[in-house]
Ligand SMILES: O=P(O)(O)OC[C@H]1O[C@H](OP(=O)(O)OP(=O)(O)O)[C@H](O)[C@@H]1O
């Protein structure tokens with residue numbers, strides 16, 4: 001059982017669901033005012049559970065797409081951001097809402113925002129389930145944040161360690177022996 005590898009739970013599933021409700025209401029109010037049909041772009045793979053929980057609460061018209069970018073090897077940021085899969089839809093002249101699982105160093109977000117702006121997106125906003133501000137090396141903030149987390153490597157609810165633990169329904173910290 002993967003839950004045996006967890007040292008502590010930081011954020012319970014019920015807290016995540018509650019926060020998703022609040023975030024969805026806030027985003028809905030903002031986008032309704034704008035009157036456009038935004039493209040909601042999930043960054044694979046970590047954003048999948050959060051995106052699913054969030055978008056089912058939207059009642060405004062929107063389109064969904066995904067991008068795949070990689071920037072981590074184990075617990076280490078490789079410093080470089082690689083685009084493995086681009087959006088299928090065009091973002092030219094569109095309002096884009098990026099869905100992230102975590103903003104850590106900020107490098108991924110900087111590169112993805114840069115790319116979408118270069119491709120002509122009219123507006124790029126970001127919603128992230130987690131924010132780890134102590135680790136930031138790039139000056140960037142998400143527009144909507146679920147929870148702030150301390151400077152610890154977290155897993156669950158989409159977040160992985162070496163591709164595992166994404167399916168945990170909560171956010172937790174692994175036992176140190178798992179990294180050995
Ligand atoms: O702020 P940063 O330091 O750039 O880190 C945040 C990014 O790192 C993780 O992606 P990863 O490359 O591990 O891909 P994944 O979503 O498939 O796990 C996470 O999903 C964010 O996209």
Ligand code: HPA
Pocket residue numbers: 072102104152153154155159160161
């Ligand atoms: O704390 C983290 N956990 C999982 N993936 C991550 N990518 C950046 N930071 C993290």
